[in-house]
Amino acid sequence: xxxxxxxxxxxxxxxxxxxxxxxxxxxxxxxxxxxxxxxxxxxxxxxxxxxxxxxxxxxxxxxxxxxxxxxxxxxxxxxxxxxxxxxxxxxxxxxxxxxxxxxxxxxxxxxxxxxxxxxxxxxxxxxxxxxxxxxxxxxxxxxxxxxxxxxxxxxxxxxxxxxxxxxxxxxxxxxxxxxxxxxxxxxxxxxxxxxxxxxxxxxxxxxxxxxxxxxxx
Numbered sequence: 178x179x180x181x182x183x184x185x186x187x188x189x190x191x192x193x194x195x196x197x198x199x200x201x202x203x204x205x206x207x208x209x210x211x212x213x214x215x216x217x218x219x220x221x222x223x224x225x226x227x228x229x230x231x232x233x234x235x236x237x238x239x240x241x242x243x244x245x246x247x248x249x250x251x252x253x254x255x256x257x258x259x260x261x262x263x264x265x266x267x268x269x270x271x272x273x274x275x276x277x278x279x280x281x282x283x284x285x286x287x288x289x290x291x292x293x294x295x296x297x298x299x300x301x302x303x304x305x306x307x308x309x310x311x312x313x314x315x316x317x318x319x320x321x322x323x324x325x326x327x328x329x330x331x332x333x334x335x336x337x338x339x340x341x342x343x344x345x346x347x348x349x350x351x352x353x354x355x356x357x358x359x360x361x362x363x364x365x366x367x368x369x370x371x372x373x374x375x376x377x378x379x380x381x382x383x384x385x386x387x388x389x390x391x392x393x394x
Contacts (some may be wrong), residue, residue: 179368179393180206181386183239185231187224187373197234200376203383207238207262209351209371210251210253211317213246217269217324218318224250225258236321240369242290242351245269246318248259249276256283264288264311264349267299277306288349292317297335306318309369311336315352329365336366356388363393370374 183205188196189387200208201211210228217223228241233237239258245251248265251274255263263285270276280287286308291297293313300310312335331347339346354362355375362370370389379385 178368179363179390181326181376181389182207182209182349182369182371183376183382183386184209184211184371184373185352187377189377193231195235197231200382201237202271202385203376205237205376207369208235209240209242209373210260212241212243215320217246217294218244220318221241225254228255228258228260231290238262240251240264240349240371241285242288242311243269246288249279250347252276252279253283254282255286257341260290262286264309266290266292266317267303268292269293273303274306277303277390280293280303281308293328297338298336301338301342304339304342304346307344307346309347309349310339311351311371312367313347314354315351317352318355322353324358328352329358329361332365337356339366356392357372360372360392 183200193259193271210268211220215221238261240262241255263280277287288309288311289307290311315322350367351371351375354370354372
């Protein structure tokens with residue numbers, strides 16, 4: 178499985194309907210929605226209502242990344258709003274196993290996110306329970322940041338951990354991904370590629386997505 182997940186964070190919110198429809202028709206596999214609370218990360222985006230409104234605009238799966246404190250308070254609300262995948266930060270949860278189960282009970286795929294400075298070794302105990310692991314390849318909070326080079330080796334390490342543990346989790350990566358590094362990341366074991374500026378900022382988003390798919394398949 179190799180999927181392209183354009184990040185709505187890089188869309189023009191004044192034209193969100195056209196942007197979502199454009200990216201759907203351009204061949205995206207799912208839509209990545211970054212939820213930020215201004216507390217866990219230094220930025221504020223949107224809440225469940227935006228997810229519910231975007232749900233009306235596309236049949237693509239919605240991949241909702243909760244960059245928020247106390248995510249357990251909001252998981253069910255985002256699932257009701259139409260989130261198909263919900264990822265929560267390792268760094269934001271005291272009871273990660275319970276939280277992953279809460280996401281699954283709400284009917285969504287459950288992902289665990291780790292920040293660039295967090296070692297993937299901390300995921301060993303949760304790997305059997307998570308549907309996917311999201312590796313941040315930039316520090317969370319803002320779009321358009323430069324890719325952190327050590328993320329490639331981190332993906333390789335996580336891929337080896339998944340294989341040796343027998344886990345069925347797949348790897349997603351978010352931050353600074355474009356046509357220049359996507360093949361290298363695919364070869365390192367990444368399955369799902371979050372792409373913001375490289376898709377929404379492109380003069381030809383459909384062409385960019387097609388090029389990305391060609392590079393990873």
